[in-house]
Every structure is written in C-alpha cells, then in structure tokens.
Amino acid sequence: MDLLIEKDGNEKRYASELKLFVKDIHVSNATLEQTLTGVKGRAGSIDRGATHGVKTVTLTGMLKAANQLEYLHYRDLIYAVFSDDEAFYVTEFYNDKDMYDFELPGERQGFSLGDIGIPKFRYRQRYLVRLNNDISIDFIGASAGGLKADVTIELCTTELPYGETKPVNILVKNNRVRYRGSAKCSQLESPFTLKATALNNGTNANFTIGDRTLVFTGAYKTNDVFELNGVSNLQNSISINDKTNYQYFIFKPSIQKFIDVFCSKPNDFKLEVVNFKELYL
Template sequence: MGVILQDLQGNQYDLKKYGLFTDAPVVSPPSPRHTTDTIDGRNGKIDLGTTFEGRIIDVSMAFISRDRIDYALLRDEIFALFDARKYFYLIDTDQPGKRWKVKTASAYSIDRKVDIVGEFEIQFVSMSPFAESIGTTLNLAESDYVPQFETNEVPQYVFSANQFEVYNDGETVDPREVPLVIEFKGASTDLTIKNITTGDTWQLTGTTNGTDVVKLDGIRALKNGISIFGETNRKVLTLSGHGWNEFEITGAIAPFEINFDFRFYYF
C-alpha cells in the first residue's frame, strides 16, 4: 500500500532517499461536465453531451530524518521533489499496471511531530480524467498489465489477415485526444481499413508496395514518413471501449502486416 513516483521518462524516484513513507492514494470520483442548450417555448434542456473534468488525488505522507539538521535539508528536498511546475507519474502500488500523470495541485504544510519526523497531506491534480496503462499494447508483456475486464482470449495486436479483432481494455480511444498508432506494412491498392464496431472507415487512394509502411499516428497519415493526408478520406479510426473491436481490411495484397499500438485508459 502506497505510491510509486516516476518522471516522464519512466525513471522511478527513490523515495527512501527522502525518507518518505506513503499511504494509498485517494482518487476523487469522475466529475461530469454537461453541455446543454435551450429552445424558447420548450421545456427542459437539450443534452449536447458530457465530458469530464480532471481528477484530484490526495496522498498522506511522512518522512524520518537522521537528526534535527537533516530534517530541514530533507524538508527542502521534498519541496523540490513536488515542485508544482513539473509533471510526473503517480502509481498506486495496489494497481501497479496503471499510472496518473499529475502535478502538485496546491500548497501544503508539513507537521513536525518530533525533531526528526514530519507528516503532511499533499494534493495532486491530473488534468485528464483517466489513468493510463503503463505499457502499450505492443509491450504489455514488459509491464504489470492486469486487465479490468475478463476475456477468454489472449489479445493480439499484430495481424496478417483481412479480418481480425482488437481488444480495448479501457475507455474509448480517440486519436484526436490520446495517442493511437496503426501501422500497415505491405502492398495494397486503394487500401481501406474499417472498424465495423464503431463504423469508422479510413481509406487511401493509390497504391503501396511490399516495402512501404503506412502509419496512422494520431490524426496524421504517413507513408514512409511522408504525409499522405491529402490522398486519404481525411478520417480517423477510433476504438470502442471495454471489449472487442471488429476490423476489416480491403485492398491489401498478401503478405502484409498491421499492428495497433495504444494505451488503455481507466476511470
């Protein structure tokens, strides 16, 4: 029970260096933000959709210094560690496969219990309403991935068939909001990739050869690193949440390969 802190490069902070002990984080519930409109003469409101605010995470901490002089030095190092100008990742040790991107939310005070012991409660803010999986779908074996939703099949994210299914363990993945990389390698004529589950279709007008790599990276479309956005139907592919997404490819010429690289997002 406690927290692990990582910098944005994934390097773990050594909390023992600061003499820090932590309790389990307390994560605030999702806070909805409803968008509505009204029409004169009509009762009620028109629902235009719901989004979510960021999240607040409270953590109780304590530290033990070697002596009175070391107490002040350690306190100042903790102030620098939780510099509110920088982001870092917070991981609940009870959910080691997820992380929150946070920064210090507000001022906090350290209660000096005895000469060498300090206790404080600190509040962090995540600008996103979602925690994310530490690993991506192409390196899940290297992370502490624990799926939230049961599936009898082991998810795969590299395919060489015209029809396949992509499993999304978390909330909807929209490349306009979060990273999603889809790579197609191989020959094709008027390549079309369709997510039957969501109804999204991406199309490329023209051909690729066996050594070409087509990459859909967020809203960008690239072939061998060069933009081909103007040769597409200017659409994006999204992934429905909490289950399987059924895909169909047309225009591809075997042998080819397609892979999906993304993180899972959780409330």
C-alpha cells in the same frame, strides 16, 4: 503502499525514499463537465454532450526523521520533488502482505509501518500530474522512533484526466486487439498510429478499428508503409490525405475487452498499433 514518481523518463524516486510512510493514496474519478443549453419556453435543456475534466491523486502519509536536521532535509526534498513546474508521472505500488492483522493484547511487542516492507507490485496505470495545492506538513512531535509529521500532497492530472498504461507497440493478431481500459482512447487526445505494411502489390484498401473505417484509394506495392495517425496519413512518409476520407480511430471500452482491428485486404497488409495505451476513468 508506495508511490513511484517518474520525471523525464529517467529520474525515478519512491515516496518511501523521501522518508514518507504512505498511509493512503486517494484517486478520484475524472470530473464530468456537461454542456447543456437552455431554450426559453422549453422545459429542460438541450444536451450537447460532456467531457472529462481532471482527476486528483491525494497522498497522505507520515514523515519520519531521526533528528531535526534530517527532518528539515527531507521536508525540503519533498517540496523539490512534488513542486516541480513540469508535469510528471506517478504510479501506485502495493504489497502482497496484509496491511492489517489481529492479535491478543501483548501477543507481540509492537508494529511499525516500516515492517510492511517496500511494495513490489506496480499498479496497472499511472497518472501525468502536477501539484494542485500547497503541500501540508504538520509536525506532530518527537517519539522513540524520531520526529514525526503528517503529510498531505494533492496532485491533479495535466493532459489526460485518466490513468494510462505505458505506451507499447502491438502486432494485430486474429483481426482484434485487447483493450481493457474504461475510457475512450482517441487518436485526437492520446495519439497512436495504425501502421500497415504492404505484403503485396495492389490498389485501394479500407482500414477499420471498432466502428470507424478509413478508406484509401490509390496504389501500393510490397513493403510500402502506411502510417494512419488520424490527423495526418502517410505512405512511405508522404502525405496521402488527398487519397483518404477524413477519419480518426477510437478504442472504446467494451464488455468483451476486445476491439476489431482489420483491413479489407487481410492478405495484403501486416497491421500494428504504435504508441498503444489503455485509459482508465
């Protein structure tokens, strides 16, 4: 296993590059915060819904250094990388090799964590996080392989309490979009845009994602570009909020993994979802 740390979209560093041999990466579920109101003289509570709070990502591993100077250098480098006051993305990496094997006593000379090799496969989602608690580096001692210390680093999500895929732009085909996430993706929480490019002249159109429909009443002409953002709706970069109903879109998890995305006049518009993400609990 390994952990990729990404900052500012350009700086990338693996935990293994910090002399950290990752033993486990524990990702918690997103905490659930209920809003309940009690009424005197009435049994139970009134359920006013629930929201997700935070998700924690805890890395446990071993710091391995050749000598004291290298130990101090990488200890401080770990502090510098993970104690940043700016939020950063972390992504789990895994290997196609088995972590564990079985053998007869003395069948082989030995095994080292480094024998597993650098993981090559990125997991589907990443997390925007910041350090949650003090980094724990507990010195174990010296061995033939150098100095060793147990390391525990606890991170927590900062904005969305979900794992998220990298944002992409997707062209809508066959009036649907594949959404494999396990959490709702709302325009109000994870902004995305339904972009509609007019292919013909016309008036009035409805745009639908899942069970939500935005109604536009007005004229459009060929090559007009609509950007439906939930909070603001634009036609050729000019606000048309006065020509639409108040509506925002949500991609919701489903067994079929596909969400309907269409226009009431399919021959008049090309649809595209800009900044599309899948969110995971």
